[in-house]
Amino acid sequence: MGVGASSNSRARALACLIGCAVLTTALAGVTPIEVAAQPAPAATLPAMVPMGFHLAGSAPTPGDPLRVWVLGDSVMHDASPALAAALAATGDAKVVADSTFGGWGLTQQAAWIADSQQIIEDYHPQVVVGTWSWDDQMAGASEQDYAALLRQALGVWMAPGDGVELVVLVQFPQGGPNPLWPAGVERQRMWVERTREQNDWDAIAEQVVGDFPGHAVYLSTNAVFDPDGRFFTWMPAPGVGWVRTRQFDNTHLCPSGVTELTQLLMNDLQPILGLSPPNPGWQTGAWTMDPRYDAPDGIPSCPSDQPPPGYEGVVVPTPAGYPSHLRIPTW
Numbered sequence: 001m002g003v004g005a006s007s008n009s010r011a012r013a014l015a016c017l018i019g020c021a022v023l024t025t026a027l028a029g030v031t032p033i034e035v036a037a038q039p040a041p042a043a044t045l046p047a048m049v050p051m052g053f054h055l056a057g058s059a060p061t062p063g064d065p066l067r068v069w070v071l072g073d074s075v076m077h078d079a080s081p082a083l084a085a086a087l088a089a090t091g092d093a094k095v096v097a098d099s100t101f102g103g104w105g106l107t108q109q110a111a112w113i114a115d116s117q118q119i120i121e122d123y124h125p126q127v128v129v130g131t132w133s134w135d136d137q138m139a140g141a142s143e144q145d146y147a148a149l150l151r152q153a154l155g156v157w158m159a160p161g162d163g164v165e166l167v168v169l170v171q172f173p174q175g176g177p178n179p180l181w182p183a184g185v186e187r188q189r190m191w192v193e194r195t196r197e198q199n200d201w202d203a204i205a206e207q208v209v210g211d212f213p214g215h216a217v218y219l220s221t222n223a224v225f226d227p228d229g230r231f232f233t234w235m236p237a238p239g240v241g242w243v244r245t246r247q248f249d250n251t252h253l254c255p256s257g258v259t260e261l262t263q264l265l266m267n268d269l270q271p272i273l274g275l276s277p278p279n280p281g282w283q284t285g286a287w288t289m290d291p292r293y294d295a296p297d298g299i300p301s302c303p304s305d306q307p308p309p310g311y312e313g314v315v316v317p318t319p320a321g322y323p324s325h326l327r328i329p330t331w
Helices: 074-090 112-123 136-141 143-157 185-209 255-273
Strands: 021-023 066-072 093-098 127-131 166-170 216-219 234-237 241-244
Touching: 066 074, 066 112, 074 093, 074 127, 074 255, 093 112, 112 143, 127 255, 136 143, 136 185, 143 185, 166 255, 185 216, 216 255, 234 255, 241 255
Parallel strands: 021 216, 066 093, 066 127, 127 166, 166 216
Antiparallel strands: 234 241
């Protein structure tokens, strides 16, 4: 099940995202399955550098910055302004193409090969970064078929002479129970199914990325978005108690959630790409006021609210049979 809605008027989609080395790492009114103590801070995990990876030519500099292409669905669309700001703040990299839009997926865009080739020809990216969820149903229906599609896509991206040297596949941030779904048992069932589909996609991506050593990396987001197997709409924030990181649907990201995701990615990408540390200030830049963080009718999707008293998040469903490294078992 995907996130966001596709639109013919939006920017062209790109091809796939595959990775190689794996970094293993509630909203009020939603009844928790069980509760626990306040979440511990996200673990600091070592970055995984793809074996044998190095940029062709000289290291990136302000005069010759690394060229990055960002793609994916509406959740990556939420994150792309901050990622662009953080990369620019290093002085060594810049986003040259952003083809993110709601509904992007390999299974959704029939012309993804031609679109990919056109973007590569026009913008000459060296690195591709993205995540999406619109292929989850195919991933759940047939591991073999979806793995073949991912392999095909990576082959298109890495065609000799394209100039793309590294593909970074980002684990889709764990979503929570959507308050707009039917309440009670049906809401829980839908959340379990959504999580199962995303886990299927993760497992196939992990399998496929191993076929392309030195040219792709898969980065996990569990440490931030489901620490200790729990989902949080709000996260603790010094001096203010809590800050909302997810929009009302418990899937899309608020600026604070975008900052968390971008910081996680930068921590991993800096050593991989040889980038300088970003200058401070990107976290509070003009991107935080972008209208994408509000609903189309102008109602804030990311209000300055607080969780209900005693808020401790909700346990992420981990049905039997899921790969144990993808989600921490909780029942």
